[in-house]
Amino acid sequence: MSRVSVPCHVKGTVALQVGDVRTSQGRPGVLVIDVTFPSVAPFELQEIMFKNYYTAFLTIRVRQHTSTHTPAKWVTCLRDYCLMPDPHSEEGAQEYVSLFKHQMLCDMGKVLELRLILRQPSPLWLSFTVEELQIYKQGPKDLGIWFQVSPTLPASGQYAFALQSPSMTFPKWLSHPVPCEQPAPLLEGLPDPSRVSSEVQQMWALTEMIRASHTSTRIGRFDVDGCYDLNLLSYT
Amino acid sequence: MLQEESDLALIIAQIVQKLKGSNLYAQLERQAWASLQRPEIKLESLKEDIKEFFKISGWEKKLQNAVYSELSVFPLPSHPAAPPEHLKEPLVYMRKAQGSWEKRILKSLNSMCTELSIPLARKRPVGEQKELLNKWNEMGTDEPDLSLFRPVYAPKDFLEVLINLRNPNYENGDSHSFRTHLGLIQVPLKVKDIPELKEFFVELGLTAGQLGIDDSTQVPPELFENEHVRIGQKVLSEQDSAAAQQYIRQGSPTALRAELWALILNISSQPEDILYYEQLKTNVIQHDLLVDSLIYKDVKLTASNDDYYFVFEDYLYQVLLCFSRDTSVLGHFAYNSASPPKSYIRGKLGLEEYAVFYPPNGVIPFHGFSMYVAPLCFLYHEPSKLYQIFREMYVRFFFRLHSISSHPSGIVSLCLLFETLLQTYLPQLFYHLREIGAQPLRISFKWMVRAFSGYLATDQLLLLWDRILGYNSLEILAA
Numbered sequence: 001m002s003r004v005s006v007p008c009h010v011k012g013t014v015a016l017q018v019g020d021v022r023t024s025q026g027r028p029g030v031l032v033i034d035v036t037f038p039s040v041a042p043f044e045l046q047e048i049m050f051k052n053y054y055t056a057f058l059t060i061r062v063r064q065h066t067s068t069h070t071p072a073k074w075v076t077c078l079r080d081y082c083l084m085p086d087p088h089s090e091e092g093a094q095e096y097v098s099l100f101k102h103q104m105l106c107d108m109g110k111v112l113e114l115r116l117i118l119r120q121p122s123p124l125w126l127s128f129t130v131e132e133l134q135i136y137k138q139g140p141k142d143l144g145i146w147f148q149v150s151p152t153l154p155a156s157g158q159y160a161f162a163l164q165s166p167s168m169t170f171p172k173w174l175s176h177p178v179p180c181e182q183p184a185p186l187l188e189g190l191p192d193p194s195r196v197s198s199e200v201q202q203m204w205a206l207t208e209m210i211r212a213s214h215t216s217t218r219i220g221r222f223d224v225d226g227c228y229d230l231n232l233l234s235y236t
Numbered sequence: 237m238l239q240e241e242s243d244l245a246l247i248i249a250q251i252v253q254k255l256k257g258s259n260l261y262a263q264l265e266r267q268a269w270a271s272l273q274r275p276e277i278k279l280e281s282l283k284e285d286i287k288e289f290f291k292i293s294g295w296e297k298k299l300q301n302a303v304y305s306e307l308s309v310f311p312l313p314s315h316p317a318a319p320p321e322h323l324k325e326p327l328v329y330m331r332k333a334q335g336s337w338e339k340r341i342l343k344s345l346n347s348m349c350t351e352l353s354i355p356l357a358r359k360r361p362v363g364e365q366k367e368l369l370n371k372w373n374e375m376g377t378d379e380p381d382l383s384l385f386r387p388v389y390a391p392k393d394f395l396e397v398l399i400n401l402r403n404p405n406y407e408n409g410d411s412h413s414f415r416t417h418l419g420l421i422q423v424p425l426k427v428k429d430i431p432e433l434k435e436f437f438v439e440l441g442l443t444a445g446q447l448g449i450d451d452s453t454q455v456p457p458e459l460f461e462n463e464h465v466r467i468g469q470k471v472l473s474e475q476d477s478a479a480a481q482q483y484i485r486q487g488s489p490t491a492l493r494a495e496l497w498a499l500i501l502n503i504s505s506q507p508e509d510i511l512y513y514e515q516l517k518t519n520v521i522q523h524d525l526l527v528d529s530l531i532y533k534d535v536k537l538t539a540s541n542d543d544y545y546f547v548f549e550d551y552l553y554q555v556l557l558c559f560s561r562d563t564s565v566l567g568h569f570a571y572n573s574a575s576p577p578k579s580y581i582r583g584k585l586g587l588e589e590y591a592v593f594y595p596p597n598g599v600i601p602f603h604g605f606s607m608y609v610a611p612l613c614f615l616y617h618e619p620s621k622l623y624q625i626f627r628e629m630y631v632r633f634f635f636r637l638h639s640i641s642s643h644p645s646g647i648v649s650l651c652l653l654f655e656t657l658l659q660t661y662l663p664q665l666f667y668h669l670r671e672i673g674a675q676p677l678r679i680s681f682k683w684m685v686r687a688f689s690g691y692l693a694t695d696q697l698l699l700l701w702d703r704i705l706g707y708n709s710l711e712i713l714a715a
Contacts, residue, residue, distance in 0.1 A: 049315075049317055051317075053405075054405055085426075086426055088424060089424050089425060089426035090327060090403070090423070090424055090425050090426065090642060091425075091426040093326075093327065094326050094327050094328060095315070095326060096315035096317050096318045096322065097315070098315060098317075123407065124406060124407050124424065125405050125406065125407070126404075126405050126406070126407060127405060128405075132317075134317075222519070222561065222563050222592060222593065222596030223523070223592065228357045228359065228523050228581075228592065229355070229357060229358075229359070229581060229582045230355070230356045230357050230579045230580070230581065230582060230592070230594055231356075231579055231580050231581075231582050231585055232346045232349060232350070232356070232579065233342045233345060233346055233356070233577045233578070233579045233594060234577075234578050234579055234580065234585075235339055235342060235343075
């Protein structure tokens with residue numbers, strides 16, 4: 001289902017460290033990022049998306065809106081989610097990650113604020129954080145197309161990679177033909193007309209599908225109109 | 237749960253999209269239309285009857301093989317927000333390093349072009365075209381003056397770039413601490429250690445029979461060899477790619493190797509493929525590229541001087557010259573961290589509709605490139621099939637050996653794996669070599685970059701390449 005981005009305000013990261021930050025020699029291994037939603041009412045969280053940058057473990061705490069007048073409490077909704085299987089090596093270090101509401105420990109019905117706690121126990125890395133943080137809530141439901149990526153048609157000479165939605169919606173009258181009243185039995189000895197018409201309908205649907213699916217092979221020419229006289233190679 | 241389902245559906249959509257543009261799709265369509273004539277296909281159960289027909293006539297197997305080969309080659313779809321560069325190479329500093337390495341190569345090629353005053357590409361006059369066509373099968377007899385050409389780069393230049401590769405977020409202190417690596421590669425990539433390698437290469441364990449060891453004359457053939465050959469013949473008659481890939485992990489009998497490799501790489505010589513090769517040949521005859529001279533020079537320097545491969549010189553020209561005109565190779569740059577060099581038609585600098593890739597396949601050959609093709613000449617004698625096998629091997633495996641990437645089969649990971657294994661299990665050798673100033677990677681790097689071609693006897697080399705195909709990974713080169 002589709003999702004709608006929620007504008008959020010990401011506060012600066014705060015390092016948690018024992019002792020004085022300025023005088024101690026080690027680097028902090030825990031960072032906290034607060035995310036607030038200043039202009040939005042409490043909403044249902046659908047997805048959190050971000051690009052990792054050398055964070056090993058992620059914990060998320062959420063503060064939700066309560067109907068009574070009790071002050072809202074912080075609840076942990078994701079505990080020690082592993083982003084890098086081996087904190088000392090590069091695996092998963094710069095990956096894009098999506099976290100969905102079904103992965104959370106508690107219900108994310110009325111989110112007021114989020115707190116991301118990042119941990120990186122390895123001393124090898126100079127810094128770590130998460131980037132391009134985006135929060136999504138559920139958008140209006142729509143039917144038919146389950147995946148929305150704009151298709152890019154490959155032109156000759158380019159190596160673009162195309163994605164296309166595979167579902168095809170047939171016109172409504174094809175799926176639900178209007179029932180017609182039974183004709184008078186003048187056609188004895190001939191095959192049943194409703195059966196023949198359903199078979200013809202199937203054949204028509206097949207031909208339509210085959211005709212509609214176009215191939216995406218490139219033409220394969222490397223020159224432009226027969227000419228391949230080049231300048232020097234460009235560096236951009 | 238939701239995530240896995242949508243991932244699977246996305247993979248299926250991707251594969252369907254790729255297969256729709258292929259020959260197999262057109263053939264299946266034709267077969268489906270033709271099958272409508274058959275009496276057992278009835279209109280009410282059209283779909284199921286055609287599916288049944290495909291199963292019986294072997295077309296379903298072909299489709300299965302095609303899907304399996306797509307799954308092996310293409311990386312899994314990544315996160316929807318990831319840009320295409322991320323699919324090529326997720327780590328930003330490696331992308332940058334690859335970009336600057338490519339710039340160096342381009343500068344070198346451009347300076348060669350201006351110094352020697354030879355155009356990058358030139359249309360051949362008709363007389364020259366006829367002459368080339370006549371001596372297509374004996375281009376080795378040609379002795380053009382190549383003394384002014386030099387290879388664009390050699391593996392040792394590439395090694396220097398890899399040694400200087402650094403992660404800006406990594407603690408690279410000047411003082412030697414537990415953080416600096418003792419070998420040459422200083423990038424903390426994840427490589428498999430021995431327990432993981434043992435699990436990955438389980439069919440190469442001491443208890444399983446291997447061709448190349450257990451078929452020598454001292455060992456009676458009933459123990460392993462006969463049975464293995466029999467299974468091989470069965471696999472070939474079933475025409476199943478996945479089974480062939482599993483089978484070949486223990487080595488392939490010499491007689492069956494050519495067909496097994498073709499089955500695993502999903503290559504079948506259709507008339508369209510032969511036609512495609514002929515089209516490439518016409519392209520070679522029509523245009524003369526600077527890259528051609530580099531190929532000539534490389535073949536003369538490496539393969540022609542090799543005791544095993546000098547007889548195949550003509551084949552090498554036929555394959556490599558056509559390879560550099562093949563635009564379908566550009567497809568592999570979607571998952572290769574490298575990018576093809578670009579240029580513009582003369583006089584139309586900056587206009588996108590006159591932008592072309594140079595060379596047409598985007599791959600600039602380096603010193604030793606022709607050695608990737610040479611061992612294949614022992615297996616295939618028909619130029620178009622040899623060409624297809626080489627192209628498939630290149631876009632699946634060999635491109636990783638000369639581009640900077642964090643992939644587990646990439647050359648950086650292979651180097652790190654080699655160094656780590658040597659340090660852990662032969663520490664005295666490692667220490668001694670370091671002390672005498674010969675870092676072991678400097679010696680073994682050229683072996684790995686060429687996939688041992690030219691350094692191992694051919695029968696051993698082909699057994700090694702059997703394992704590369706079987707495990708769909710180049711890690712065996714380092715291990």
